[in-house]
Amino acid sequence: MNLKSMLARPFATFVYNKIKKGMETAVADQEAIFKHLIKSAAGTEFGKDHGFSDIHTFDQYKQQVPIRDYEDLKPYINKVKEGKDNVLWKGKPIYFAKTSGTTSGVKYIPISKDSIDNHIDSARNALLCYIAETGNSAFTAGKMIFLSGSPVLERTGGIPTGRLSGIVNHHIPKYLRTNQLPSYEANCIEDWETKLDRIVQETIKQDMTLISGIPPWMQMYFDRLNQLSGKKIKDLFPHFQVMVYGGVNFEPYRGRLFDSIGGKVDAIETFPASEGFIAFQDSQHVEGLLLNTNSGIFFEFVPANEIFNENPTRLTLGDVKVGVNYAIIISNNAGLWAYNIGDTIKFVSTDPYRVVVTGRIKHFISAFGEHVIAEEVEQALMSAANEQHAKITEFTVAPMVQQEKGQSYHEWFVEFETLPFDMREFAQQVDINLRQKNVYYDDLIAGNILQQLKITQVRKNGFIDYMKSIGKLGGQNKLPRLSNDRKIAEALQPFLA
Template identity: 70%
Template structure:
């Protein structure tokens, strides 16, 4: 057994015990964090503007600090970008995490010296909880890869700025540097396909034990490996035993990924974002991810049916219920205050607090009042594909508005690995599953307001080519599963069969 595997076990036991204690104190920890955040930022420009010195209770907190998205917080961020201090948080940020916004262009999310540990330690804790629970530590002696963005950083207002995954790359512990692939120079390559070819070259003859990244881009890596070697990934890397993923729903990609690997391996799901590392899978047997309740982030939750409405409820952790969708709102020790991160979550356990991510608040279809969300289309597609013998590579859904009652419908643009002979049957099967999940959609179909959805096949590699055409191939970029307009659907016209 490798020496790192031996050393990892006692450390894993220590961290896992700490995590279990925090499970029991989650509500109290959240109250303490809220008070700490207000006290720490009392003398900042934001704190003075919002009367932090008079905030004593959670009701005060909600009354003084409205929910904001990035665009509404932008005036404060711009001051920080100019190099001004004590604006949103004490002093200046340690970094800006630069991320693409769907409506705000590039967003610059502050990371402070207090918040950086949240990003670094949570991924570590996920791996250590896995070791403590399963006793499997051999992967720590092999090579590990995270398919990430470039670690090259620019400076904005004197603050280093870049992709979150690139920033985190600078904080990989020294004891893991010798395990990490690809090389720093390879990670700095901006063009995704050039970078991917180099990663395949560097890793092909290595003892890869852990592979991590966003599922569609991991699949691209696997495809290139198989093309090069003519073997399954599990044959190329016989000791590959753990896959770590996040960013998108894993289920639509799961079957093809495991087929590419050629054997069953363990997986760990993470919920990281530029704004914070919110949750991680702490158990191989329980559903959902453990909410990170003691890591400098105060969480609030807006019920999905109230989201975007005046006077919408804001709930603290002790007020949430099981099996309800909530918009996730966060305040953190980098200066984000009642910040709408754009994700919907649902609690699958309250003891401890475990969540699943059910979609994006802005990625939905409600052109006709149906409010179909990502979780529902993923479920419908998976169930129907299994029933009809279809194999799906990727898909996205958009409304098709046609004049006249009963003529409009949802268009599902689908890239098939194995296309069934009867597309109409698949469409009807998907439609029936979606009607079971969403009563509003069911009412619109039953009432003749909408037609049954229609499937439009996309060429092989059509979605990859589309992402390339808009400059979002690879890294942390994700294809929206749902759109409330036809921008993506129309752009895919040149990639249709």
């Protein structure tokens, strides 16, 4: 064990103990953050427009600050982009995190000198909790790879602007720089496949101990390594011990990823977003991610089925219940106020507050009133896949609306690594599983409004080629699981098996 590994353990224990104490004061910490945010931003343009100096309670806040999405906040963002200060938060942001929106085009999310620690420390804390719980710090002595966006930053109104992962790359501690891969030059390559080839060249002969990224892009990395070496990842990197992932639900990718790895590694899940680092896995032995309740973010939770209502129920942390699907609303020390980040979660525990990510608010199917969500389709598909020993590479679902009653159905576009034994039986089982999870879908099938779902097979690497065709291959880009229209379905036609 080298010096770095030895020093990591006492530091991890120190931080882990602080985090455990914070579990006991989560509700009080949220109240303190709320008061601090309101007081700190009272003199900003947004604070003056919304009477922050008169807000002393959450009820007053709800009355004076409606829930917003990016389009609602855009007039203020535009003023910041024009170079004005004290608009949403004190001074100016130190960065804009640039992200693609499904309805807003490119979004510019402010990161302030007060909020940057939330992004940096939370990722660090996930690793430190792992070290403190398992005692394993040996991986810190090896090479670590972070599959991320380019660290090259442009300027918007004088403010450095780029992908969140690229921004975070500038804040990796010096003691990890010597371990970090790929090289800065490789990370700056914009074309994902060119970048991936360079990453493979730089890492294939290294002692990789930690690999981090979004699951579908980690899978592409593993596939390239396998093609070049003919080896499983664990044979290629015998000291590979820790895989850190986030951005999408891991379960649909789990089977194929671990098959590619070919041996045991520990996995750590994180829930980062451009708007803030929401939660991270603090234990290898319990379900869920620990909510970041003392990191500059004040959380509200809206029952997901109310999020599009004119006056939805807005709850604080102390009022949430286990098992309810909530939309996450945040206010933070970068100047986002009652901001709908678009993700939904469920609490699996309130002592401490741990969550699982269930999907995206705008990613659902309700063409017939069924309101099927990502969590339901993922569980329905993976359960059937496990029964038939099928392996799923990627999938998405769209409605097929027909004029004649009883002719409409859900069309599932699925790319298989390993096909099920019987495709007809497989589709039937997926349908049964979904009916058991969603009563509205079950009613539509039982009432002959919908036919049983149909599975359309996507050819090998079809989804990769589709993402490439729309300029969204690699980085932080993710395929929507669900759509309410046929745009993705039609675009996938050239990529079918």
